[in-house]
Amino acid sequence: MKRLEVLKTYKIYIGGKFPRTESGRYYTPLNKKGEQLASVSQSSRKDVRNAVVAARKAFGGWSERAAFNRGQILYRIAEILEGRKLQFIEELIFQGSSKSNAEKEVNVSIDRFIYYAGWCDKYSQILGSVNPVASSHFNFSVPEATGVVGVITDQTSSLIGLVSLVAPIIAGGNTCIVLASESKPLCAITFAEVLNSSDVPDGVVNILTGSQEEMIEPLTTHMDVNAMSYSGISKNFEKQLKESSALNLKRVSIYSKDWIKSDNQDLYMIADFQEIKTTWHPIENIGGSSSFY
């Protein structure tokens, strides 16, 4: 007799826990063959708010981690992802990818984490500066994480779109709330399981599935979200995003890139979610001027 397969319940990911949406709602996206992918959580306004609270709570600890340690954790994500490669490939194929495209998407995703893992303890040296002010002061500028970032991922990809936006944000010490691809949500939640077993502190990445159109309003108008990252082509979303970001001057970054290309990753995507802090301190000019050295 054929063994009955055990199906996975796809949940959402908030503060390191896997609840179903508080609203109890679900939706059933279909693949190209018309098969139901799963009963996916249709997250609500309240889930968005809970995720923002979790992300804010995680921000202090994550942004103050040693840069080296953040790099280690991003590397760990890549390791765990590599170990679960087959599961992601299977999910991608089920959601409509060809085998070769699915393999490529997972490989690029893994390598992207390796790439950003390496940046963690280097970007400050490139983005920071010591400034030769004319007065008698020591003056230097360093990048610091912007804070809590709302992420709206590409509709068209299940994994690489999410990875490409999230990796530079968390490499830079930010925490985030991610709205997963609405039509291809499976990899986002499986990726949450990877994060959950990769030493990433609870709340650093929070992932919600459901209607992007419904969640974009509570996310972009939330006064405790500092920045937005959007990848997609909807001009309406883009406008709404910018308009509501004006409420508390969120920093908005909009990308339109083919994430599967291996060179669509760089330092400046980290820089997009950094604030430059400049510190001054007087130099006391007493003594030393006549010494030989």
Added chain:
Amino acid sequence: MAKQGNKKNKAFSWDYAPALEGISHLNIKEKYDLFIDGKFVKPSSCKYFDTINPATEERISQIAHGSEIDVDKAVKAARRAYVNVWSKTSPSERAKYIYRIARLMQERARELAVIETLDSGKVITESRDIDIPLACNHFFYYAGWADKLEYAFPNRKVESLGVVGQITPWNFPLLMAAWKIAPALAAGNTVVLKPAETTSLTALKLAEIIKDSGLPNGVVNIITGYGDTGAAIVNHKDINKIAFTGSTQVGKIIQKSIAGTDKRVTLELGGKSANIILDDAPIDQAVEGIVNGIFFNQGHVCSAGSRLFVQEGVADIVINKLKRRMDKLIIGDPLDKNTDVGAINSKEQLKTINDYIKIGKDQGAKIHQSSSKAPKKGYYCVPTIFTDVAQSNRIVQEEIFGPVLTVQTFRTIDEVIQKANNSPYGLAAGIWSDKGSRVFNLSSKLKAGVIWANTYNKFDPTSPFGGYKESGFGREGGLHGLRAYVNLK
């Protein structure tokens, strides 16, 4: 001329003899037109408004009120100049034009300083020693970047943006124009700039300098006017980028109104910066730092240290010394070199400040004002501090933009970090302590773009300036200031 000084202890103190800066050498026209395409032209509406000396309430000159039609002309001129001339000018030649502007400004520095003081109410020692030299130096600094941009952004090709629209505030009129124009030109853009309506004169003098420098017509256009003129710039379809310095309220309107366009934007907005005195601080220097933090430029500084936090162990001594120091501040004629606190920029701003002083009293805070007397004529506000304030008081939460300080005390470092960061703003912060490890702990935890440790209100062309959170985004000054004016390919 109004006499100033501390009258209370007259028997024990000498009054200062007036030391007035002369104004006979100034060259101010009766009427100023708009600077478009290298020429001064009449506004299409033929409307002019008065610009007032806030220290005397007398008219200095008349300024053209630019309309949508004028803005359109200016943008067209800037686009033509961008396409036909400026984008084809080699970077090293661009640099030389900017250097030339810097030199011409230096040569006319004295005139610029006196006009700045007449038009804005700031004291002459400040315009002479801070505003004007920093403005010149800003052009010098960015001139050198013009042919070195590829070193600023590793691994990327640097492109100019096109036509940039810039709107500047009234607190540092010429300096803010320099902060905007110099990096924009260095990066290869052309400019349409609107100065604040109460302080247009030095921007127009800069237009004369730009004309004399031989900069190609249309590369810089100066359109004077009110908020409607600024809105016409923000909403013009052929502008690639908006750079604005001003209030958070207007910054939000700008961000919203350009949503749905491809315009880029940088905003340098309000603040409510914390100035923190730890119990091991060098007290006398800290008191000078508090005074400089809040009374410099009459408190018309977006990064003003308007919220003072003093650790309990030294609170009494710091507050007493501060009050004594306030009594010694000389309030009066900005042209007098002895004056410490000049005139409030405008009648409207004086009203705003006085309204906040009333709100502070109504909400139960204890007021103390300097015993120095202000002149009867002109717009003046006596240096004011409020003690016994709560974190939720409006005078603690909202930007006043005047010589008004709130004083809070704290016990622990955790407490002061929490209180200091409890603000929608995040522009600057001051820390006073003799211990490096304490300074670095606080400096890394305060959410602010500029940290002044054992100093306050220092500025330099090489030093990036700009805020976190609702104090805006983007940086001005230094290498980081270039980012606002380039496209990275």
